[in-house]
Structure formats: structure tokens, C-alpha cells
Amino acid sequence: MTQFGTFVHTARRSLQEADRRYSLRQVAKRIGVEPGYLSKIERGQVAPPSEAATVRLAKELDQDPDVLLALGGKVSSDLQEVIRKRPRLFAQLIRELRDAPDQAVLRLVREVRDGDW
Amino acid sequence: MTQFGTFVHTARRSLQEADRRYSLRQVAKRIGVEPGYLSKIERGQVAPPSEAATVRLAKELDQDPDVLLALGGKVSSDLQEVIRKRPRLFAQLIRELRDAPDQAVLRLVREVRDGDW
DNA sequence: GCGAGTGTGTAGTGTTTAGGAAACATGACG
DNA sequence: CGTCATGTTTCCTAAACACTACACACTCGC
Numbered sequence: 307m308t309q310f311g312t313f314v315h316t317a318r319r320s321l322q323e324a325d326r327r328y329s330l331r332q333v334a335k336r337i338g339v340e341p342g343y344l345s346k347i348e349r350g351q352v353a354p355p356s357e358a359a360t361v362r363l364a365k366e367l368d369q370d371p372d373v374l375l376a377l378g379g380k381v382s383s384d385l386q387e388v389i390r391k392r393p394r395l396f397a398q399l400i401r402e403l404r405d406a407p408d409q410a411v412l413r414l415v416r417e418v419r420d421g422d423w
Numbered sequence: 424m425t426q427f428g429t430f431v432h433t434a435r436r437s438l439q440e441a442d443r444r445y446s447l448r449q450v451a452k453r454i455g456v457e458p459g460y461l462s463k464i465e466r467g468q469v470a471p472p473s474e475a476a477t478v479r480l481a482k483e484l485d486q487d488p489d490v491l492l493a494l495g496g497k498v499s500s501d502l503q504e505v506i507r508k509r510p511r512l513f514a515q516l517i518r519e520l521r522d523a524p525d526q527a528v529l530r531l532v533r534e535v536r537d538g539d540w
Numbered sequence: 541g542c543g544a545g546t547g548t549g550t551a552g553t554g555t556t557t558a559g560g561a562a563a564c565a566t567g568a569c570g
Numbered sequence: 571c572g573t574c575a576t577g578t579t580t581c582c583t584a585a586a587c588a589c590t591a592c593a594c595a596c597t598c599g600c
Contacts, residue, residue, distance in 0.1 A: 376510035386498045393493035402535045418519045
């Protein structure tokens with residue numbers, strides 16, 4: 307999963323260009339990990355961090371946590387909880403949507419948001 | 424999660440009543456774990472087993488793997504993969520459906536199955 | 541009463557996860 | 571030159587995960 311490291315590195319670099327508070331060290335400090343660890347993460351030398359750390363990192367870099375978690379091979383635990391509460395229902399829905407085009411999924415989202423149940 | 428152990432124990436016992444091939448030892452052997460381990464699982468003395476072992480157990484006991492995984496605090500990795508491929512889309516949909524009644528989710532499932540995209 | 545089969549208790553094992561500590565090298569600048 | 575600040579490297583580890591090995595005790599059928 308070098309995807310993860312590259313993504314983080316690129317995002318941070320881009321912020322750093324405009325604002326030197328986005329050095330590796332300062333970002334590491336703000337999200338509560340050691341600089342050495344963040345360095346290894348960016349270079350893909352270690353596995354992506356825990357869910358909690360990933361979310362802190364995403365927020366710090368102004369990225370979507372769900373996307374960053376996905377790059378790290380994870381799924382947010384609050385989503386998992388929703389599924390676990392009604393496993394048959396959600397398993398069926400999600401498998402059904404595996405090959406559906408984005409459009410179709412989006413339509414469902416809207417349909418639900420307009421709360422017509 | 425003693426839910427898990429109790430569920431497994433009950434399911435196995437019920438099968439065992441009619442068919443003595445469903446002793447703890449024989450089931451353990453068929454799903455490829457040590458009897459002592461399965462015993463501890465049923466009594467909640469250890470955490471629920473890995474995803475792979477859970478699925479084998481579910482099939483052996485003629486139960487829905489997704490349900491058993493859920494009882495074990497897990498979500499099937501193939502579902503996770505679907506989500507990880509389009510994290511924003513699925514995160515939004517699932518969160519939107521968190522409080523929706525079963526009826527509403529079911530309607531979506533049918534809607535999608537009737538493939539109207 | 542003994543052998544087969546049943547479930548259980550204790551102890552220990554290898555692997556993975558999720559990092560921390562500290563030293564090192566580089567470059568920029570005043 | 572000295573001294574920041576930057577990123578990197580090496581080494582280490584505590585805890586959780588997912589089990590195995592094996593001895594023990596009980597009971598049922600013959």
C-alpha cells in the first residue's frame with residue numbers, strides 16, 4: 307500500500323508550499339505521532355497507521371477520512387457498526403451494488419436523503 | 424462478545440440432537456481447529472476466531488456467515504473491499520441508511536436487484 | 541470395567557499491529 | 571561558522587491476535 311504514503315506525502319507537500327507549518331515534523335506533532343514514524347509512513351516503509359491516527363492525519367491535511375482510510379486498506383469503524391447491526395440487510399445491499407455504476411449509487415443516496423420512507 | 428459463543432453453542436447443540444456428527448470435537452475437526460479452542464470459543468473464554476474460521480464455522484452450522492461475522496464484531500472482507508473501492512459513495516449511502524427502517528433498506532435492495540440503472 | 545467418544549483447563553507459541561526513542565544527515569540562514 | 575529546522579534511519583517493544591498441544595475428567599454402550 308504505497309498508495310497511502312504517496313498520497314499523504316503529496317497532500318502535505320502541496321500544503322507545505324504555501325504554509326511552512328506543514329513540515330513533516332510539525333504535522334507529526336499536531337497529529338500526535340513521532341516524526342520518524344510519519345516519515346516511514348510517507349515512504350511506505352511501514353503499514354498505514356491505525357484508524358484513529360489515519361483520521362487525525364486526514365483532517366490535518368484537509369482530506370476525506372473515508373478516502374484516506376480506504377487507501378490504508380481500512381473501513382471506518384462507524385460504518386462497520388452500521389453493517390454489523392443488520393448484517394443480512396446491508397450485506398445484500400452492498401453486494402448488489404458492487405458493480406453498479408456510480409450514478410446508480412448516487413441516485414440511491416439522494417433517494418434516501420429525501421427521506422421517503 | 425459472549426453473544427458469539429452462545430449462538431454457536433446453541434446452533435451446534437440443536438444440530439447435535441438429531442445428528443451425533445455435530446459433537447464439538449467433530450465440528451472442530453471439520454472446520455480445522457483444535458477441540459479445546461472451539462470449546463473456549465463456545466464458552467466465550469476467548470475472542471471470536473478469525474474471519475476465515477468464522478465463515479467455515481457458519482457454513483458447517485448452516486448459518487449466515489455475515490450474521491456470524493457480525494456477532495464476532497467483524498465485517499466480511501469482501502464487503503469492505505466494495506466499500507474501499509468507492510469510499511465516498513458508500514460511506515455516504517451507509518451513513519444515510521443508519522437510522523432507516525428495515526423496510527426502506529429492503530426496498531432499495533429490490534430496486535437495485537431489478538437493475539434499473 | 542474398559543474403551544471410545546465427549547467436553548474442559550492450563551500453558552505456551554508464532555505473528556501482526558502500532559507505534560516510540562534516539563541518533564543521524566542535510567541544508568538554510570544570519 | 572554555528573545553530574536551527576528539516577527529513578531519515580536504526581533499533582526496539584508492549585500488547586493483541588489466533589491459535590496449538592496436551593493432559594484431565596466424565597459418561598455411555600457393550
